[in-house]
Amino acid sequence: MTTMRTLVLNAGYEPLTVVSFKRAMVLVMNEKASVIEHVEGDPVWAGRNAYERPVVILLTRYVRVPSARRIPVTRRGVLRRDDHRCGYCGRNAATIDHILPRSRGGADSWENLIACCLKCNNLKSDRTPQEMGWQLRMAPRQPRGTAWTVRGTERSDPRWEPYLALAA
Incomplete structure (x- = not known):
């Protein structure tokens, strides 16, 4: 079985992050979250209780998120933002370049x-x-959208789409 991942929504239905199946089950069992979307059939048994396998969970309490979520600059992130295309010629890109070179204060x-x-x-x-x-x-700028601010959504589950679309 592939590793199952779960989308976590804040109490206001704002996407927060993606967690492992195990972490999602701990949140549900400790009543810190409730299951909104689940896998049909095949429940998880813990003691005498049966729990649905979570795909999307909703936190019971609101978690404050910094309004200016700054996305860290990484080599992988720049390549992903630019779709692995050279900003000068359009060919396949494998490196990144400082427009104003670092040697000049870039x-x-x-x-x-x-x-x-x-x-x-x-x-x-x-x-x-x-x-x-x-x-x-193209003019380089900081990326925007849930694919950048909600960790783990780059490989999203189709069942997450309605919840990710609300935040876009």
């Missing part, structure tokens, strides 16, 4: 990093796109 930020193919990265070196006469194919 920051490791969503706005200064772009996916880049090896050829463009080597050609550009420590110059700016303007110095090379290049145009960016």
Whole structure:
């Protein structure tokens, strides 16, 4: 059986995170969450109680979430945001590039990093796109949406879609 994952919703139905089946069962058994969507049949037995296998759970108490959830900048995240396409030529990208090079004070930020193919990265070196006469194919910015703010939804279950759509 594949590892089952469960979407956790805040008390206001806002998607929070994705947890393992085991963690979801602990929340349900301790009455910290209730099951909203479950797998039909095949319940989980604990003592004399039968529990539905959770797919989506709702927390019984509201959890305060910082309003400005900052998405950490990572190499994998930049490549994912740019769909693994070079920001300069559009070919398949395997590296990332600082638009304003670090040697000139360029920051490791969503706005200064772009996916880049090896050829463009080597050609550009420590110059700016303007110095090379290049145009960016897109304006780099911090990603938005539940796929970025709710951890674990990149491999989502189709039964989660109605709850993720509410937050988008």
